[in-house]
Amino acid sequence: MTERIVVWHRDDLRTADNAALAAASRDGTPCPVFVADPAFYDERGLACDARIEFLFECLADLREQYRDLGSDLAILHGHSVERLRELLTPGARGSATDHTRLYVNRGVPTADGLARDETVLGWRGTEAFGEDGIVREGRSRDGWSDQCEAYFEADRHPTPDSLPTNPIPSDCTLDDLRAEYDIESAKERVPRGGRTPGLRRLDRFVDTIHEYPSAVSRPAKAEQHCSRLSAYLKFGALSIREVYQRVQSEAVDGRGREMFTSRLFWNRHYRQKLADWPEATERSINPVFRSLHRQDHDPDLVAAWREGRTGFPMVDAAMRALVETGFINFRMRSLVATFYSYVLREWWKPGADFLYSHLIDADPGINYEQWQAQAGLVGVHPIRVYNPAKQAREYDAEGEFVRRYVPELAPLPDDHLPRPEKTPLAVQQESGVEIGEDYPYPVVDYERRASEARELMARHHDRAQEALYSDAELLARASLSRRRRREASSDDEQSRSDQTSLGEF
Template sequence: MVDSPTIAVWHRDDLRLRDNAALDAAAADGHPAPVFVVDPTFYRSGMAADARLRFLHESLTALDDRYASLGSGLVFRHGDPAAVLDALPVDRIYVNRSVTARYGRERDAALFGRDDVTTFAVDGLDRTDRGRDEYDWQAGAESYFESEPIPAPDALPPNPLADGPTVDDVERRYGVSPTKRAVPTGGRDAAWERLRAFADRLDRYPGGIADPAAAEERTSHLSPYFQFGCLSVRSAKRYVDREGTDPRGIRLFAKRCYWNRHYSQKLVDWPGWTERAVNPVFRGLFRDSHDPDLVAAWKAGETGFPLVDASMRALRETGWLNFRMRAMCASFFTYVLQCWWKPGADHFYRHLIDGDAAINYTQWQSQSNLTGVHPVRIYDPRKQVREHDPDGEFVRRYVPELRDLPTEHLDRPERTPLAVQASSGVRIGEDYPHPVVEFEARREAARRRFARLADRAREALSDPEIRRRASLSRRHGRKTADDSETDAPGQRRLDDF
């Protein structure tokens, strides 16, 4: 009788047992040995706030508990993944493919060619060398969402690997000490609890997407669980399809699940999204006017534009922001402050608990029109106050120095009469800053600059490869009774998702 091979199941952003192709195959082919590699590069990069690291650690603890309930356990190792995997006393390594760029993509490219490594890609994405014109992405995504999630094992043998460092050891080693508040708890059980609660109140979802205060209460907040793989997008969509009772909410959530996969496909196709403008005409745009003082004011939420400031403080304090406010802050950073897009996108990625490179960087480029296929869409932050925070609930929550200012002055505090300032206990220019730039002048200057580059940008798009990278899917892109109108045929706005 031949002994079963010992198979390391290398977890990365798939911190679950259900809908896990690598674990399912390992259980069928041999003796699974679940392992997570604590990679120093991830911790030392500075690209993940401590709250995101804590969410990861909670998710790992929950995964270990889940394995223990089935008779196994999750073993931790610390170090360079290649060296760690080399040292494991196993016969094979099974791993689910991630969607990543930069260091992660280079790491995977070096490891996935090894004879002892088998990869799995049950995520609705195409990783062949075929162009999108030769691959029906929509059909692939539909097939993924319509198929049943892979069930979790009923039982597992003990993990044969020796114990390594603990989560507490890792937190002490890297000084993880989060300061953000209202951060969700990581892990499979927390993910399913949130999913069930969201489905139960799905009727509140369609009207609670754009307004930032409402969005904090009425959107799903499932994105961190998707990002770390505590819950697969497929499992979430199928649960809402089955248990949701509001047809409009079901359709809106389904669209967002498809777009989650679509943005991941964009990063699979071209990892350069995180580093440089898709359209080469816009590479280095606004570097000549990049002002570190304006960047600092934007990051601190001290620009003198209340909804921008409230949004940036919410990002820093909670690690979350609804998509319309993400869009407005990105637009403001690039068009109005006229700063180079990448430091702004990196700042968002660093602070977001749901920091997803595919969504964050693709949408920053889209909102900054670095694709050349979108219109120049410049959010007016004062109009956004009037339309999406008309009672000032969100502004007052995150900009307390304006808490007692009458609502009619919250869109432009600098125009508040001195007598009203005195009675409200706020002095504009002292307690709260004057606008750091003149909005209308900056907006027109940005439009003129993009107009000068428009012909060259269109010419660059005549290259089929650049056009394919820059264009978003034309499916799910028409105006419906349930959704917002697109900015251009086949193109979506960040705040639609």
């Protein structure tokens, strides 16, 4: 009898290009397992029901992949460390007595998951595979882009032709988990999870990638014409390497392919930053900003931001779209983050948590590292206080996005949608829209608060720089890539635009 090897799936919900599965198939009998850990489903996980449902769809698809190969995916419920220890304990339910080992792909855990991983990876018989473009030993910045490109270009791990029966039984179903945690997604137009839908979406995007440059920054177009692959990458239904290789080999060469390929590198870049410092989800990178606005909490302003009733239509449309669909493009993520941090003067962490909880594609490295960058908490990024009216004029000139998500403003002429509070009374009466009744006046004076925010950050600048350059480890943690440093030193509009172009998959 060949040795049984538990293959622990986490954010690698596929049988293709899966290092742990390929190795287990070579070395013994793979026993694929997914552990539904309560930490993901309760309030600690900050996961909306729609993201959990997307995960369940990925798991259902993964089970079909295994069944097509002759095996099955065992779904277990409980704390990961305890359930995995049971599997490796002779005589326990579902365990094997023939020296069961455990294979797992490394992933990039947050600080909460780091202790769990250190425990499991420290067990005798556990083997971890870190072939994902992330450097985990030594200095991650030395030749990072070259080794990341080498990963993208390397051959993918083969999918097994067939597999033996999985001896580990499931102890729950996906319906059991839905009932246990009262999962009922209320979001609309959420893509279906799983490898099969992900591959179909990849096929469409490869054929239409020429539309990507004109769609990526426009929130209404981004919903349909960006790749929308980020959720499939987040759960590993697709490997980022196979997406890269498909785009490189089959997409038409041009600006769209170039832009999208750079986003795949930025995806790895921000995962690398989280691997270097997992506490970025909890604490400001630069210690000078760790208490910034922490005592300035205004619950009414936060409620207006969360509910999309700030009186700034582009902000309100973005927040309503987030809550309604679980998606907004990266420019809108930047807008609502800077508005929350600079204009509303709120402590960054609850705002970042709110976005993370609602995004279907929520990736901790991208969400929290980018929020900190947008909120000026690093000390190396240019301070950019996005102007909601300017964003509306430039990226929603015909009001498609605002009218879709703020329908009470739909009758207003296009020219008045960026600043409805300035609409003449005669136009309000003619349109049947009364500002202050049908739609609120702005909750704050944007121009004054934006100016004060720039002054505040300027006062902190010298101390922030001193903190960075007196601590080599902190400087490395906060540093930009070589490319990003070149862009930050340039004043042209294209460079400034590129600085905010991560994550629009």
